[in-house]
Amino acid sequence: MYLPKNCRVITIGDGDLSFSRALLEHVPPNNLIATTYDSKDVLRDKYTRNALDDLLNAGVIVEHSVDIKDLASVNRLPQNFADIVIFNHPLVPGQHRDISPQKERKKSANLANRDLLYHFLKQSFQVFLNPEGQRLCYITSKSVKPYSDWHIETSLTLNRPYQFLGNQLFNLSLFKNYMVRKVDRDKYVKHEESKVYVYSDNNAHPINGYLTAFRFAEDKCCPLCRIGPFTHADDWKNHHHTRLHKTQQQYHDLWSAHCNLNYQYL
Template sequence: MILDKQWRILTVGDGDLSFSSALHTHISPKHLCASIYDSEQQLRDKYESHSFDTLKSHAIPVYTEFDVTRPDSWQRLKQHSFDVVIFQFPLVPGFTSKSEFDAQPLSINTLNRRLLRCFISYASQYALDPTGHMLCYVTSKDVKPYCEWDLESSLNHNLDIKYLGQSNFDIRQFGGYKIRNVDRDKHVKDTSGTTYVWSKRPNPALSAQLVLPHYLQNNHCPFCRVGPFMTDKDKDAHMNSKKHQAMTRHQNDWFKYLETLKC
């Protein structure tokens, strides 16, 4: 993850606030603000170990009950006052009952894409300084279901926000950071992660440090992350594969949702 101490940083969805605390300890940015989806009491009830009090002791603002899919959450912030907004290992919470699941018209894949589209859209609209770097960072894993969200190609469809590239996320840079289960007091295995970067503004210096994956090139299937196809037969075989058919269904569901313009 590429960070600058001079940047004004906002973290969102930082479960136990250990990532924000690690940023404060190891990066010491110019300004840091943290936010979590839970209330303060829910945080204390859910996590035996958390960094809420540590951040408060250092006068770092912490916004609770911050929902990235709701504009009114973003409007609670000091508007347009950040250089980068960071969302670490996002995942929509699980359903509490079968009836709740059955009542939801969107697929889990679409719900997760919606979460991240709202993030980059509202962060750009409300939080990021238009005279600054205007960076949105999402760190995610390269395994299912995360790799099925087509982060690089479809989240910013019809938005004036560009995907700049990606970099490796090395958790060793952030001592004390524990990746948490979204619903309960459990640590998630420290598997390798990738930080994806979007911005409304060109940033040649940063882009030079980022990687554009090979599967975004021609003669590849970007949402399946495969290619290049050496022959038409190879391409046809992939297009008819179970993997591609499943991903096509995800893509179709997503673009059908975008027609409703919810975010």
């Protein structure tokens, strides 16, 4: 993870705060603001082992009940503070258990998670990032389903002033005692290969040298299914009729309609 010396960082939705604590090996305490979606009481209650006291003892500012979708709670944090804003393993709580059949539940969860990430990037670039700073946002996520169905590389920046620059592997060994937490209970998420997805409004950012660019945006590739390039026109046509593609297209169409209705930028 690219963390230049003396950079200032805000973490969003840090479950038990163990990632923010691990960041202290790379970032001085007064350069870090850690946030949790949960209130302080819920955090202490939900995660019996948490890093809140360690952060407070180190002099880190910790803000609770920060909902990245809610401007009022976002505005409680200092504006223009950060060089980098990080959201690790974002996931909307609840996951729409009441919706059936399963296909509809998946569509609803897909939309909700994209919306969460849309707001994360929007608030970060508009409120948290210093105009004179690094201007970077990181989303760490696994690249398997259901997360890969969010089209994290292509769906969050259309007509926005920032772009997806590329990804790099998340190196867990750099973050001592960081445990990924389940969103709604005192359990750990199994560590699997994850990637850091990087966004900036500076296309020529020096971080590019460390990143793998998204190669399926090119001609004759399918960015939704991350396949290609197709060499024959028939392969391309056949791909459009596969179940894989139809499912991904549905997610894409749903998100486009949502944005048209709510954000009018697609």
